[in-house]
Amino acid sequence: MRKNIFCKTTVLLTMAAMLLMTGCGNGSAGDGADSAGSSEVSDNGGALESAGETSENAGTQLANPWRDATEEEVGYITEGYFKIPEGATNVVCSAMDKEGDEKPLYQVTFDLDGNNFTARVEYGAEDYADISGMNYEWTSTDEGKLAGWGDGNMEAKFYRYVGDECADLCTWYDIEIGIAYSLSTVAKNLDGFDIQAVAEAMYPGDDVLLDDFVQQAAQKETFESFDEVISYLTEGQGYAYINVIGHEGDVLAVTDYVYKNDDKTNASIGATLYGEVNGKIRSLGYVGSAGTAYPLAASDGLIYGCNPHSYEVYFFNPDGTGLMMKDDITESYDSAGNVSYYGFTRETNNFDDTVEFTGGEAEYNKYWENYFNAEVINFTVVK
Structure with missing residues (x-):
C-alpha cells in the first residue's frame, strides 16, 4: 500500500469556501491544475478539482458532502x-x-510534528484511482515501494509541488483487495520532509479489520470453527465451502446477499472468505463483482470476481493468509471509442511471477472464457 498525507494550506478560507468539499476520484494526481498556485482550497487542504464547484451566486452555498x-x-x-x-x-x-x-470514502486528518495531514481510503475503488482531491501542476514525481504495506511490495507514487506553498502527495493501491489510499500535506516549506516515512508509519499491521458483517455481529475477528462463523449468519444470508489455491483445507465463503441466478443456483456478487490460520478461523479477504450478471464463480482452485470491463481472478498468497490477484486485465475506452487493454497475469501465487498483459481483444476474450466455463458458487441459504 502507498503513503499519502494531506495538510492545511496557507490560504485563508471564507466560511463559504469551507463548506465546499472535493469530489472523490475526480482529479488525477498526474494531470495537475492550470495554475497550482491560484487553485482554490478544499476543506482538507487539497486543491479543489474544479473551480466550478463554487456557486455563481455568492450567497448560495453547496451542501457539505x-x-x-x-x-x-x-x-x-x-x-x-x-x-x-x-x-x-x-x-x-x-x-x-x-x-x-455501499462503502463510503473515508478521511482522517491529524497534526504531526508541526504539519497537518489528510489521509484518505476507498474500499472497492477502481484500479489506481486518485482519491486525493488535489489538483496541482506537480513540480516533480517519483515512484517507490512502501515498507510494511503488501509485505514491502506495495508500489507508491509521490508528487511534490513547490511554489508560494508546497504540497506533497503519496498515493498507493492495494490491487489484491481493491483499496485506494492517499496521504498529503501542504506547508510553506517542505524541504527535508519525507512523506514516505509517515505513510509507512501508518501501516496497520497484518491483521487488517475490514467491514465484514460477520465480525460486526460477533464483535470479534477470530473464531474457533467454521460452524461458529455460520452461527452468526441470519435469515437470507448464505455460505459455501470452496477450495482455493494457496490455502490448505476448505475455505468458507459467507455473504449477506443471495439471489437466484439464471441457472437456479443461489448466487452472490460479494463474499468474505474465511480460513484457518495458526489454529484460528479468520477473514482472509473479500471478493466482489459488478452486479447480478456477473455472479461469483470458482473453478480449479480459482475464484472469479469479474466486472463488465475487468477480468479479475483470485487465489491466496504464498502464506495462505490473504487473497491475492492471479489475473487482473482491464478493458478501457477513450473518448473516441478506441479500446485498449492493460493489466497483469500470474501463473503462480508468487509476486515475482507477474507478467504484464500486452494482448488485444482476442486474447482478452480468451481469458473471459475461463469465467464463463467456471461454476457459479452455490450458497446454502440460512432459513
Missing part, C-alpha cells in the same frame, strides 16, 4: 485501514457517502 464518521466507522478506519502515527494530535475521522456504493 462530508459527515462525521460513526464510532463504528472510526474503528474500521483507525484499526483496519490506517494506524494513526504515534504522537499525532487533533485526529478527526469523516466519511463521504457515495450514491450507489
Whole structure:
C-alpha cells in the first residue's frame, strides 16, 4: 500500500469556501491544475478539482458532502485501514457517502510534528484511482515501494509541488483487495520532509479489520470453527465451502446477499472468505463483482470476481493468509471509442511471477472464457 498525507494550506478560507468539499476520484494526481498556485482550497487542504464547484451566486452555498464518521466507522478506519502515527494530535475521522456504493470514502486528518495531514481510503475503488482531491501542476514525481504495506511490495507514487506553498502527495493501491489510499500535506516549506516515512508509519499491521458483517455481529475477528462463523449468519444470508489455491483445507465463503441466478443456483456478487490460520478461523479477504450478471464463480482452485470491463481472478498468497490477484486485465475506452487493454497475469501465487498483459481483444476474450466455463458458487441459504 502507498503513503499519502494531506495538510492545511496557507490560504485563508471564507466560511463559504469551507463548506465546499472535493469530489472523490475526480482529479488525477498526474494531470495537475492550470495554475497550482491560484487553485482554490478544499476543506482538507487539497486543491479543489474544479473551480466550478463554487456557486455563481455568492450567497448560495453547496451542501457539505462530508459527515462525521460513526464510532463504528472510526474503528474500521483507525484499526483496519490506517494506524494513526504515534504522537499525532487533533485526529478527526469523516466519511463521504457515495450514491450507489455501499462503502463510503473515508478521511482522517491529524497534526504531526508541526504539519497537518489528510489521509484518505476507498474500499472497492477502481484500479489506481486518485482519491486525493488535489489538483496541482506537480513540480516533480517519483515512484517507490512502501515498507510494511503488501509485505514491502506495495508500489507508491509521490508528487511534490513547490511554489508560494508546497504540497506533497503519496498515493498507493492495494490491487489484491481493491483499496485506494492517499496521504498529503501542504506547508510553506517542505524541504527535508519525507512523506514516505509517515505513510509507512501508518501501516496497520497484518491483521487488517475490514467491514465484514460477520465480525460486526460477533464483535470479534477470530473464531474457533467454521460452524461458529455460520452461527452468526441470519435469515437470507448464505455460505459455501470452496477450495482455493494457496490455502490448505476448505475455505468458507459467507455473504449477506443471495439471489437466484439464471441457472437456479443461489448466487452472490460479494463474499468474505474465511480460513484457518495458526489454529484460528479468520477473514482472509473479500471478493466482489459488478452486479447480478456477473455472479461469483470458482473453478480449479480459482475464484472469479469479474466486472463488465475487468477480468479479475483470485487465489491466496504464498502464506495462505490473504487473497491475492492471479489475473487482473482491464478493458478501457477513450473518448473516441478506441479500446485498449492493460493489466497483469500470474501463473503462480508468487509476486515475482507477474507478467504484464500486452494482448488485444482476442486474447482478452480468451481469458473471459475461463469465467464463463467456471461454476457459479452455490450458497446454502440460512432459513
